[in-house]
Structure formats: structure tokens, C-alpha cells
Amino acid sequence: MSKTFLVFSSIFILIIFSLIFFSTLPFSFTKAAIKFLGIIGFFLLSLSLILGPLAVLWPNMFLKYLEFRKTIGVAAFLFVAGHLYLTMQNYFGWNFSKAVAAPGVLPGILGFFILTILAITSFDKIASFLGSKVWKFIHYFNYVAFILSFIHFVLKSAGPAQIFGFNYLEFIAILFGVLAIFLQLAGFFIRITKKSS
Numbered sequence: 155m156s157k158t159f160l161v162f163s164s165i166f167i168l169i170i171f172s173l174i175f176f177s178t179l180p181f182s183f184t185k186a187a188i189k190f191l192g193i194i195g196f197f198l199l200s201l202s203l204i205l206g207p208l209a210v211l212w213p214n215m216f217l218k219y220l221e222f223r224k225t226i227g228v229a230a231f232l233f234v235a236g237h238l239y240l241t242m243q244n245y246f247g248w249n250f251s252k253a254v255a256a257p258g259v260l261p262g263i264l265g266f267f268i269l270t271i272l273a274i275t276s277f278d279k280i281a282s283f284l285g286s287k288v289w290k291f292i293h294y295f296n297y298v299a300f301i302l303s304f305i306h307f308v309l310k311s312a313g314p315a316q317i318f319g320f321n322y323l324e325f326i327a328i329l330f331g332v333l334a335i336f337l338q339l340a341g342f343f344i345r346i347t348k349k350s351s
């Protein structure tokens with residue numbers, strides 16, 4: 155089975171399962187779509203952060219998947235862009251000050267702003283214009299975008315409560331986010347100990 159097929163079919167299965175799950179919840183189609191796009195965006199953002207440390211911890215198994223990080227990051231941006239479009243259209247009437255003032259939304263807006271810069275600078279021509287040092291510096295902000303979107307997610311997740319106050323999909327997404335943090339820390343410590351030994 156090719157790597158590309160494996161990665162994209164896993165994302166497709168994730169989307170289908172989430173859609174089926176959302177159809178069982180008592181939300182309007184628009185509300186379900188807003189939540190669905192936000193959650194899949196968050197999943198993909200976490201996945202883009204999980205691949206790096208997996209490749210450090212188990213290079214034989216995961217190094218070959220590193221090439222998908224950029225595509226997964228851009229896909230996360232596109233899902234969140236859909237999430238932003240629907241919330242601005244249906245909740246805030248394109249009034250940005252209303253959106254900024256809404257509880258828990260500001261971290262999401264800041265996270266999206268960073269993701270937009272990351273998506274633009276991931277085009278090969280722009281990346282080579284910037285040079286690898288500047289590009290690397292900009293892409294460290296991926297971690298900031300992730301933390302901001304995690305805060306936004308936890309503040310805005312709205313059940314219905316099925317497990318510890320979250321619905322099952324929110325709970326799995328949050329576990330996935332926590333896994334991304336743990337693996338990032340583990341990868342960081344392994345790189346440091348390898349450097350100093």
C-alpha cells in the first residue's frame with residue numbers, strides 16, 4: 155500500500171466517521187458543520203505535530219511519513235478557513251469586533267492568523283525567497299497556533315456531555331492534542347540528549 159494512499163485514506167475515514175457521529179447529535183446542519191470543520195482542523199493540526207517526534211522516536215517506521223507534514227498543515231488551514239467562514243457568516247455577520255469580543259473566540263482568531271502565514275509561506279517559491287533560517291523561524295509559530303487553538307477548542311467545546319463533559323469526538327480530539335504535546339516534549343528531550351552525548 156502506498157504511503158500517500160495510507161495517509162489520505164486515513165484522513166478520509168476520519169472525516170466520514172466524524173460526519174456520521176455529528177449526524178447523531180442534536181445540532182442544526184450549520185452548527186454541526188461549524189463544529190465538524192473546527193474539530194477536523196484541530197485533528198490535522200495535532201497530526202502535523204505528532205509526525206515529527208514519531209520520526210525521531212521510531213525513524214524506521216515513521217520517517218517516510220514526514221513528507222506529508224506540509225500537506226496536512228495546509229489541509230488543517232483549509233478546514234479552519236471553512237470553520238471561520240461559517241462562524242463569521244452565521245454567528246457574527248462578518249463583524250470582526252463582535253467575533254473578537256465573543257468568549258473564547260480570540261485565541262482561535264490569533265491561531266488562524268498564524269496558520270494563514272504558515273500556509274502562505276509553505277509555497278516552495280515563497281519558502282526559497284525567505285531562505286531556510288527565516289522560514290524555520292516563522293514555522294516555529296506552528297506551536298503557538300496549536301496552543302491557541304487548543305485553548306479555543308476547550309473553551310468553545312459544547313458537548314452534549316458524553317464523557318467528562320465533552321462529546322466522544324471532542325474527547326478523542328483532546329486526547330490527540332495531549333498526545334501531540336507529550337510526543338513533542340519526548341522528541342525534544344531525545345534530540346537534546348543526542349546532541350549532548
Ligand code: HEM
Pocket residue numbers: 185188189190191192193195196199234237238241242245253259262263264265266269299303306307310311312313324
Ligand atoms: C486554529 C484555528 C481554529 C481551530 C483549530 C478551531 C477549532 C474549533 C473547535 C474544535 C471548536 C469546538 C467544536 C465543538 O463544539 O466541539 C470550535 C468552536 C468554535 N469556533 Fe473555532 N477554531 C479555530 C478558529 C476560529 C475562528 C478564527 C473563529 C471565528 C472567527 C472561530 C469561532 C468558533 C466558534 C464561534 C465556535 C463555537 C461553535 C458552536 O459551538 O456552535 N474559531 N473551534
